[in-house]
Amino acid sequence: MTEELAHTPEGAPVRGPRGLVFEIGAPESSCVLGPALDVPDLDSATLEELGLRQRPPRLPHVSELEIMRHYSHLAEMNFGVDNGFYPLGSCTMKYNPRIGEDACRLEGFAGLHPSQPYSSVQGALQLMFELQEALAELTGLPGVTLQPAAGAHGELAALLVFRAAHIAEGDPRKRVIIPDTAHGTNPATVTMCGYETVTVPSGPDGLIDVDTVCSLLDDQVAALMLTNPNTLGLFEKRILELTEAAHAAGAFVYCDGANMNALLGRSRPGDMGFDALHVNLHKTFATPHGGGGAGSGPVCVTSRLATYLPAPVAVRRQDGTFALETPPDSIGRVRSAAGNFAVLVRAYTYIRAVGGDGLAEVTDQAVLSANYLKERLKDVFDVAQDRTCMHEFVLSSSSLKRRTGVRTLDVAKRLLDHGVHPPTVYFPLVVEEALMIEPTETEPLSALDAFAEALASVALEAQTDPDLVKGAPYTTPVRRIDEVRAAREPDLRWRPSD
Amino acid sequence: MRFVSITCEQREAMLAVVGAKTVDALFEDIPPAARLERPLDLPDGMSEIDLARHMRGLSARNRHAGDTVVFAGAGCYDHHIPSVVDHVVRRPEFFTAYTPYQPEVSQGTLQAIYEYQTMVCELTAMDVANASMYDGATAFVEAALMACRLTRRSRVLVAGSVLPEWAQALSTYASSGLFEAVTVPARGGAVDPGLVRESITEDTAAVLVASPNMWGSLEEVGALARAAHDGGALLVVAANPVLLGLLEPPGALGADIVVAEGQSLGGSMSFGGPGLGLFACRSEHLRQLPGRLVGRTVDVDGSAAFVLTLSTREQHIRREKATSNICSNHALNALATGVHLCALGARGLADIARASMAKARYLRDGLIASGRFKAPWEHPFGYEFALTFDGDLSGMRDRMMERGYLAGVPMPSPEGETVVFAVTEKRTRQEMDAFIREVGAL
Numbered sequence: 008m009t010e011e012l013a014h015t016p017e018g019a020p021v022r023g024p025r026g027l028v029f030e031i032g033a034p035e036s037s038c039v040l041g042p043a044l045d046v047p048d049l050d051s052a053t054l055e056e057l058g059l060r061q062r063p064p065r066l067p068h069v070s071e072l073e074i075m076r077h078y079s080h081l082a083e084m085n086f087g088v089d090n091g092f093y094p095l096g097s098c099t100m101k102y103n104p105r106i107g108e109d110a111c112r113l114e115g116f117a118g119l120h121p122s123q124p125y126s127s128v129q130g131a132l133q134l135m136f137e138l139q140e141a142l143a144e145l146t147g148l149p150g151v152t153l154q155p156a157a158g159a160h161g162e163l164a165a166l167l168v169f170r171a172a173h174i175a176e177g178d179p180r181k182r183v184i185i186p187d188t189a190h191g192t193n194p195a196t197v198t199m200c201g202y203e204t205v206t207v208p209s210g211p212d213g214l215i216d217v218d219t220v221c222s223l224l225d226d227q228v229a230a231l232m233l234t235n236p237n238t239l240g241l242f243e244k245r246i247l248e249l250t251e252a253a254h255a256a257g258a259f260v261y262c263d264g265a266n267m268n269a270l271l272g273r274s275r276p277g278d279m280g281f282d283a284l285h286v287n288l289h290k291t292f293a294t295p296h297g298g299g300g301a302g303s304g305p306v307c308v309t310s311r312l313a314t315y316l317p318a319p320v321a322v323r324r325q326d327g328t329f330a331l332e333t334p335p336d337s338i339g340r341v342r343s344a345a346g347n348f349a350v351l352v353r354a355y356t357y358i359r360a361v362g363g364d365g366l367a368e369v370t371d372q373a374v375l376s377a378n379y380l381k382e383r384l385k386d387v388f389d390v391a392q393d394r395t396c397m398h399e400f401v402l403s404s405s406s407l408k409r410r411t412g413v414r415t416l417d418v419a420k421r422l423l424d425h426g427v428h429p430p431t432v433y434f435p436l437v438v439e440e441a442l443m444i445e446p447t448e449t450e451p452l453s454a455l456d457a458f459a460e461a462l463a464s465v466a467l468e469a470q471t472d473p474d475l476v477k478g479a480p481y482t483t484p485v486r487r488i489d490e491v492r493a494a495r496e497p498d499l500r501w502r503p504s505d
Numbered sequence: 506m507r508f509v510s511i512t513c514e515q516r517e518a519m520l521a522v523v524g525a526k527t528v529d530a531l532f533e534d535i536p537p538a539a540r541l542e543r544p545l546d547l548p549d550g551m552s553e554i555d556l557a558r559h560m561r562g563l564s565a566r567n568r569h570a571g572d573t574v575v576f577a578g579a580g581c582y583d584h585h586i587p588s589v590v591d592h593v594v595r596r597p598e599f600f601t602a603y604t605p606y607q608p609e610v611s612q613g614t615l616q617a618i619y620e621y622q623t624m625v626c627e628l629t630a631m632d633v634a635n636a637s638m639y640d641g642a643t644a645f646v647e648a649a650l651m652a653c654r655l656t657r658r659s660r661v662l663v664a665g666s667v668l669p670e671w672a673q674a675l676s677t678y679a680s681s682g683l684f685e686a687v688t689v690p691a692r693g694g695a696v697d698p699g700l701v702r703e704s705i706t707e708d709t710a711a712v713l714v715a716s717p718n719m720w721g722s723l724e725e726v727g728a729l730a731r732a733a734h735d736g737g738a739l740l741v742v743a744a745n746p747v748l749l750g751l752l753e754p755p756g757a758l759g760a761d762i763v764v765a766e767g768q769s770l771g772g773s774m775s776f777g778g779p780g781l782g783l784f785a786c787r788s789e790h791l792r793q794l795p796g797r798l799v800g801r802t803v804d805v806d807g808s809a810a811f812v813l814t815l816s817t818r819e820q821h822i823r824r825e826k827a828t829s830n831i832c833s834n835h836a837l838n839a840l841a842t843g844v845h846l847c848a849l850g851a852r853g854l855a856d857i858a859r860a861s862m863a864k865a866r867y868l869r870d871g872l873i874a875s876g877r878f879k880a881p882w883e884h885p886f887g888y889e890f891a892l893t894f895d896g897d898l899s900g901m902r903d904r905m906m907e908r909g910y911l912a913g914v915p916m917p918s919p920e921g922e923t924v925v926f927a928v929t930e931k932r933t934r935q936e937m938d939a940f941i942r943e944v945g946a947l
Contacts, residue, residue, distance in 0.1 A: 024612055024809050028620050028847055038848045039587045041856030045934040046867040049859060053866075056885050057723065058753040063851040064627035067620075071589050074847050078593040078617070085613030087601030095603055102508050103601055106553055106560075111775070112591070114571040115564025121777030122577045122914040123568065127906050130566030131776055144546050156639035156779065159820070159832045167680055195820035195830035199650075201681035204825045242534035272545050273532050279539045293508070297837030298614035299604040299636070299797070301779030317677065339677035343580055343642040343670040343766070344777025356560060360506035362550030371528045372509050372516070378531055379519040395531055423609055434821075451510040452519070483609040485810040493802035493814040497791065499633050500623040 024084070024485065028077050029501050032069035039071075065503060084484040085298070086428055092454045094380075096399045096431035096443025097190065097238060099268050099290030104360060107294065107353035116352050121344050125330045132329030135321035135346065138355045142286055142307055145366070146264075147277025150313025150334075152320050153305045153346035158265060159192040160341060161285025161304030162232075166200040167338045168283065168308060168315040169230050169259045175315075175336065178257060180229035186215045188238045188435040190263060202229055209437055213239040213392040217248055224256035234263040235279065236397035238435040238443070240377065242269075250280025259283065259312075267291040268447070269374055269398035272367030276307075283308040292354035303350035317341045372448035373398040376455060380446050383459040387466045391438045399445035401438050402430075408440055413469035413476045415440040420487065421468065421479035425461035506553055568906060570774065574936045576868070578889045578927025579719070579914040580641060580668055581777050582769040584747065584857065585931050587848040590771045594841050604797075604833065608812040609804075614836060615811035618799045621843040628749040629763040630756030631785035636797035637839040638782030638831060641743060641766025642674040645713065647784065647795045647829055648741040648762040649675060649684065652711030654793045654828070656739065659684045660708045662701060666691035666718035667743070669917070675713070684710070692919050694720050694884035694891065698728035705736030711762075715743035716755070719916055720925055721865075721889030722882075723752075730759025746770050746783060747861065748887045750854030762786045771845025772838055781838040794818065795829035857930045861888035865928040868937045872926070875945035881920040891916060891923035898924055901947060910940050 069077070087093070093100035111117065119131055139151035155161035166183070173180050183197040184205045194204040205223055210216045220231065231253045236242045243249065250260045262276045262284035268291045270276070276284045288294050289302030296302065308316060318333035318340055331345055361369065374397055381400045385393060391401035404415040419429030419442070431443040446455055469476050480486060511519070516528075525531055532540070551559065575583040594600065598613060605611030605618075618636045625634035638644040649661045663672055665688050672688070679686045689696055689704050689712075701712055712733040716724035726742055733740040741762045742755035747769050755763045767781030768774070786794055792815075800814035820827040849857065865888040872878040878892040894901060898915055902924075905912040913924040928937070 024616060024811075027616070027623075028843075029623065037850045037852055038589070039585075039853050041853055041860050042930055044860055044863060046864050046937075049863050049866070053862075057751075057862075057887075060749075060751060060753050061757065063855065064624070064750065064754075066624060066627060066849070066851045066854065067847045068850045069847050071848070074589050074844060075592070077847075078596070078844060081613035081617055082593075082596040082598040083613070084610075084616075085598035085602050086607075086610035087598045089597035089601045093603065098603055100603060104506070104508055106506070106556060108595070108600075109557070110560040110564075112773075113561065113564040115561075115567040115569050117773040117775050118569030118571050118583075119567055119776040120570070120575055120577045120583070120774050120911055121581055122579060123911060124903050124906050126903065127568040127573075128776070130563040133566070134563055141547055147541075156643070156835075157831070157833045159830045160639060160643070163678075163830060167677065170680065190832075191819075191821040191824050191827070192830050192832045194825035195823070195827040198825045198827070199678075199681060199683070199830050201683050242532075244534050244536065247536055247538060273541060274535045274539050275541055278541065295600045295837070296603045297600050297835075298602045298611075298840065299836030300833040301639075301835045301838055302833055303779075318673075338680060340642070340670055340673040341677055342640050342674055342778075343668070343780060344640070346776075347778040348776035349773065349779060352560075356556065359548065359551055359559065360553075360556055361508065363545035363547030365507060365550045366547065367545060368507075368509060372511060374531050375516065375519055375523065375528055376511070378523045378525070382522050382524075395525075395534065397531075397534075419607070420609065423607065428603075428610065429607055448509050448511075452515045480609050484612050485609055485804040485806075485808055487805045488608050488810045488812045489802045489804065490812055490814065493800040493812050494817075496802075497798075497815060498801040499619075499798055499814075500626050501620070 025080055027501050028067045028069065031077065032067060032073050034068055036068045036070050038069060038074060091426050092450060092458050093428040094430050094444045094446050094458060096445045097265050099445060099447055101293055101447040102449040103293055103295040104357060106360060107356040110356045111349040111352040129329055132321050134355050135351060136323055136329050138351055139321055141358050142305055145271060146284060146307040147275030148307035149310050150308040150316055151305060152316040153351055154317045154341055155285065155304040155306055156342055156347050157300060157302045158285050158287045158304040159196060161306045162192055162196040163199055164317050164341045165261055165283040165285060165306050166196055168312055170200060171315045171338050172312055173229055181227045183230045183232055184220060184223055184228060185232045187437050189234060190265065193232050193263060213241050214243055217245050220249060221252050224252055224258060226257060228256060228258045230259045230261050232261040234266060236266050236269050239392055239401050240396040240399040241392055242397055246279045265290060266398060269370060271370040273370055282312060288350055288354040293357040294350050294353040301347050301350055303347040319345050369448045376446040376448060376450065380444060380455055380459060384462060387463045399443060402442040402444065403438050404440040407466060407469055411469040411473045413473050415442055417476045417479065418465050421465045421476045422461060423480040424482045427458055427461055506550060573909050573911050574940060575911045576926045576928060577911045577914045579925060580766045581774050582927060582929055583774060583931055584769050584929045586771055589848055590841050590844045593844045594837060599840055600837055605813060612811055615799050617840050617843055618836065619801060619811050621839045622799060624843060624846050625783050625785050628746055628754060629744065629785045630754040631763050632788040633791055633794065634785040635794055636799055637834040638784050638796055639835060640780030640782050641764060642671040644764035644782030644784045645671050645743055646675050646678045648764050649711060649713060651762065651793050651795060652739045652741060653684050655790055656710040658708045658710035661686050661711045661713055662689050662704055662709055664689055664691055664696040664714040666696050667715045668719045694722040694882040695724050698725050698732050701729060702732035705738055709736055709738045711739040711741050713741045717745050717887045717889060720891035720918060720923060721886040722884040723886060726755055726758040726760060745887055747858050751858035767842050771841035779835055779838055781835045781842060793828055796831050797834050860930040861928060864932050865890060868926060868928050871937060871941040875941050877945055881918060881923055889925055889927040891925045893921055893923055898922060904947060905944060908943055912944065
């Protein structure tokens, strides 16, 4: 590949992709040399016994400067929270405080081996224990494991906990009820845990239909899996009835905690009757998303279920020291380590930075900012549910599409030309041409206003020059991508013949 | 500290636009019985100065690789990480980005992952690699599930020489009832391919092994592949990615799926997490591959461009019929691994594998010569090996930690409790001589 110049309508050149890292550097280039060997080298008999590679791996051969240039260029083609507004619904793209980045890199955290004796990692175990305690207080669910690596991983751990509890009580069950607004991970997790999914439609008010749920609750339902507030940004007002009905039928109730940013200090899933939830530390607790991970998905459960939690959990022993222990009826490990520790350090740092009052302010501002944006936009786009929302809300381009042929996808792509990351699109599935917007509490008012104006100007363009919108984006490092070709002719790795 | 940028005055103006008198009015949908009517019982916020001091204080209560000599591995290794790695990873365009669902503004993440996928294929000698998974253990479990889908069988044989944490994760996932995991016992430091062959039945989907295994021994991958294939099963191999720089990769020995813990390629140990799950398979099995994939294509102008692809396998499209519930990957760790492998190159990686193996042999000989340790078996190994100790192992580790050494990882075996030592290229002869002397004098 040679350097490409993509031109905007205004003629400003933007640098697009350059060569792959395999295509730069001279074959003899290298960067980091191995240490001088201070012990006898391996003899040839040993090497032969071990079985040497027939052909060395074709790895890049570049100097340190070439590495920095290559990855700096890649970074310039990326968009992060530090680059601009990132109103992705259900993803909580808030600012990632830098002190967390510094804290997790302290040698006393980054340099710990998981097999160290507990006496040599008391600071780390104390941090984990205190983080567990903080999450228990915030969720009202006292049993906490920090082990799951992500939200979906937490869902899996929790459903296996439900399964173990039902089996222990001699009452194994088959089905899990989820609403049609659920994240895709919910039904996928249900399958991985050996259950069948029963999908319940939402009512016209955007809330789960309580009567339908009650009619489905029988002695084969293991759990009801909800998101509260739900993915339309609405609080499930009849949550107490739902959890009571489920419990009366012997089922557990799971809360997908993706939307915890709407609840801090206002309401606790444990007090709503939930038996378990996962918390996304990379959403609510400001740890970076990292372009897709690593995140962290701790699970909080009732005291009844704590005995089944995955091993290990951090405990404070009677003498005041900290240790890792396996709960008595643990389902076992769900991965190697006790948690994504470097992410736990960042989340702990964030909680200590803002404190209890600060966390309550986070939720208050997140909810106010979402309602403010909804008010500013409700005359420009259709609002899926025109009432007070929680931390996010859903718009629809349905009318716009009818009038102009411009779809949500086009609106999203045109927003890129305004330097804004688009909202979550085409989700939840129950809203046609959905745009799901979550501003988060960290955005300044000027960013919210600029976003409202950008969306309004795209809507206006859709009327005056729909083709302009349909052809967007123009100013990005690459333009609309041929995804069909990507799927039909999969090119998933470089080969030297390319 | 406070990260909200909106002022009190602005908040009043926003409330006016919303038409609410107070923020409380926005929470009226919450039933009174579910409201928290008290302040959170959490400590107050802190200033940055105080918080930095507090975090340093907590970290100072840990011994760490900067003040101890690490001879422990078991899936988490103290390898050198070139400075350039963290300088790339700290670029905020990478670490403050979300999943690259909008490819036009995510070419950096996407291209970096495409390059990472290529490097994983090259290391393992496989056709296709995904964009990564949570860690080696979960990649191992996903490989078992994938093998069950591919063979339409529901039983996997797992070698008794696989790291206990990995075997436990497998058995936790098996509690779903979707598949059964049966252990083939390992003796003499490795699993016997003949015993594996005898254990395969017509519902065996896969044989799962680790090479090197929990004791550091290399398994007979070629013979295991033949045994698995003769029984209509697949072979899943968990590899050590550093050794792949020098030793024949599982892909060249007949493995169908290769997984690995990738922490040793550019990840800090960080108490074991986050890790990085390397996952690679053959092209004919692509449609059952779990996790994200990046592909190269073109944009409307014909420029090369990268995009997440084949997502009809994934949960956000297929929901309950997806290949896995995994939604994320460990993208930032995969980025670090890409940079790390650029910094080393094929030659640097081979040098590190060779240096680590040479040093491991030096330490092993020295420990045995000290008279306190014995070799439970003679078996080919990489840079990790098992010995038995003629005393209280846990007491020895505690006392050596006080002296500044992390003295191996205790590991059970049918031949009695062993301690498994790992020696990376970072260890010096001086450190090893001192350790041998001090542990011998206990």
